[in-house]
Amino acid sequence: MSFRHEASGTDAAIYRKPLSSEVIADATDPRAHRVLRECGFIENSVPPLYVWHELPDGLSVEEERSRSTRAAVLLRAAGFGVELDPSLFSEAAYEAVLTEVRTSRADRSAAATATSPAATARVPAASTSATPVAVRPSSAAPSASVSRRR
Numbered sequence: 753m754s755f756r757h758e759a760s761g762t763d764a765a766i767y768r769k770p771l772s773s774e775v776i777a778d779a780t781d782p783r784a785h786r787v788l789r790e791c792g793f794i795e796n797s798v799p800p801l802y803v804w805h806e807l808p809d810g811l812s813v814e815e816e817r818s819r820s821t822r823a824a825v826l827l828r829a830a831g832f833g834v835e836l837d838p839s840l841f842s843e844a845a846y847e848a849v850l851t852e853v854r855t856s857r858a859d860r861s862a863a864a865t866a867t868s869p870a871a872t873a874r875v876p877a878a879s880t881s882a883t884p885v886a887v888r889p890s891s892a893a894p895s896a897s898v899s900r901r902r
Contacts, residue, residue: 763832791823817842
């Protein structure tokens, strides 16, 4: 048994089985298998070496295209090379999942920046002198009416 992704030199392949209506996806990496399952593909195997995925029977052609396109985009976003049969591409699904991926990346980036040690302000240590210490953000300009005590 040979996998199409191995023949094409990619990490994963999503295609319609020749002379059939079955939509098949194959990959080697366990992370790719997880993405395929999350996109609605059903895992099949012939132990110990062969694992592939199929879309369930009874889906409309548009649903097959939608799930296949979603899987391909998510696999690419995860860093996998993917071969997608052109007959399984859906422009609407592509736009939707691309927006989702971009939003997810922006959210992760914002969360990483917010929790970055560089983004958190350090609280100064308590002063041991009797004079109170005023902490002012660096962007605030000093007040023009500051009086000095002597």
